[in-house]
Amino acid sequence: MEGDAGPQKYDLRKLQEDPCLQSSKGTSQLTMKAECIAELAVDVHPRRPLYGASDLHLGDGGPADDFGEDDHRDAFEWFLEHEVEPDGGDLTLLGDVFELWQCDLAPIQEHYGNLFWRLRNYRLTRGNHDSRLRMPPDWKLIEEEHGRPKVQLVAEHGHRADPLNSSFIFVGWTVTVVAGVLERLGFRDVDKKAWHSKLIPTPITRPRRFSPEHYANYARRLARKTGAEIVILGHTHKPTLARLEDGTVYANCGCWVDADVPGSFVKVHEGRVSLWKVERSRRWT
Numbered sequence: 001m002e003g004d005a006g007p008q009k010y011d012l013r014k015l016q017e018d019p020c021l022q023s024s025k026g027t028s029q030l031t032m033k034a035e036c037i038a039e040l041a042v043d044v045h046p047r048r049p050l051y052g053a054s055d056l057h058l059g060d061g062g063p064a065d066d067f068g069e070d071d072h073r074d075a076f077e078w079f080l081e082h083e084v085e086p087d088g089g090d091l092t093l094l095g096d097v098f099e100l101w102q103c104d105l106a107p108i109q110e111h112y113g114n115l116f117w118r119l120r121n122y123r124l125t126r127g128n129h130d131s132r133l134r135m136p137p138d139w140k141l142i143e144e145e146h147g148r149p150k151v152q153l154v155a156e157h158g159h160r161a162d163p164l165n166s167s168f169i170f171v172g173w174t175v176t177v178v179a180g181v182l183e184r185l186g187f188r189d190v191d192k193k194a195w196h197s198k199l200i201p202t203p204i205t206r207p208r209r210f211s212p213e214h215y216a217n218y219a220r221r222l223a224r225k226t227g228a229e230i231v232i233l234g235h236t237h238k239p240t241l242a243r244l245e246d247g248t249v250y251a252n253c254g255c256w257v258d259a260d261v262p263g264s265f266v267k268v269h270e271g272r273v274s275l276w277k278v279e280r281s282r283r284w285t
């Protein structure tokens with residue numbers, strides 16, 4: 001029910017649409033800009049600028065839907081319209097685009113309408129939360145080099161490096177399903193709290209097998225196996241850009257709906273890999 005603010009009390013879009021609040025508080029203006037966080041030089045020159053973003057976790061618009069909160073949807077549409085499309089960019093969404101562990105695909109499609117269909121214009125690879133959909137596990141940029149095809153870049157979600165979301169996927173699945181049920185019962189942001197909790201092993205909370213180094217090692221192995229100079233992952237929810245000791249550039253898209261660095265994305269263009277975020281500010285008038 002649209003008018004029911006309930007647990008979505010921080011959804012400014014809903015506040016703005018409420019005529020009672022508009023008359024007392026005025027209207028607000030949302031401004032966005034893309035800000036570069038980090039940049040590294042590489043020997044990769046794709047014909048079109050390559051963009052990567054991940055972990056959008058589109059839900060059904062209910063209390064378990066992280067993408068519907070704050071200004072994540074506006075920021076994503078701004079990103080498509082002001083960054084990717086004017087640039088003639090080639091966007092890959094690297095998994096966990098759809099939150100299929102907490103809702104079915106039909107309600108997501110119904111809730112996000114045009115945006116849902118618009119996503120078909122871009123390349124999608126699968127993550128752990130949307131592994132039910134028939135999408136490829138990865139994408140490779142392959143260019144001719146000395147008359148032979150050469151893999152220059154590999155992009156995938158990254159959960160294959162995480163045993164609790166690959167071999168023992170029932171663990172990750174159970175945590176997410178329980179979080180979704182609790183959120184529908186009125187507890188706020190259970191999945192984000194669980195992700196940062198010390199009790200549950202996640203890429204953020206466990207120092208060893210789930211540490212950033214663990215994913216960097218996975219990226220290094222992937223680079224060695226494929227010959228790629230650049231490896232782009234998601235899944236950890238931690239935006240990262242690093243040159244590893246063997247020269248591999250490891251980039252992580254972070255998580256579009258993360259609380260700390262929302263709206264993060266990776267760009268590869270003209271011999272550079274860069275990490276960005278969509279900075280947003282709202283002014284009430």
Ligand SMILES: [Mn+2]
Pocket residue numbers: 096127128129157159235
């Ligand atoms: Mn994931």
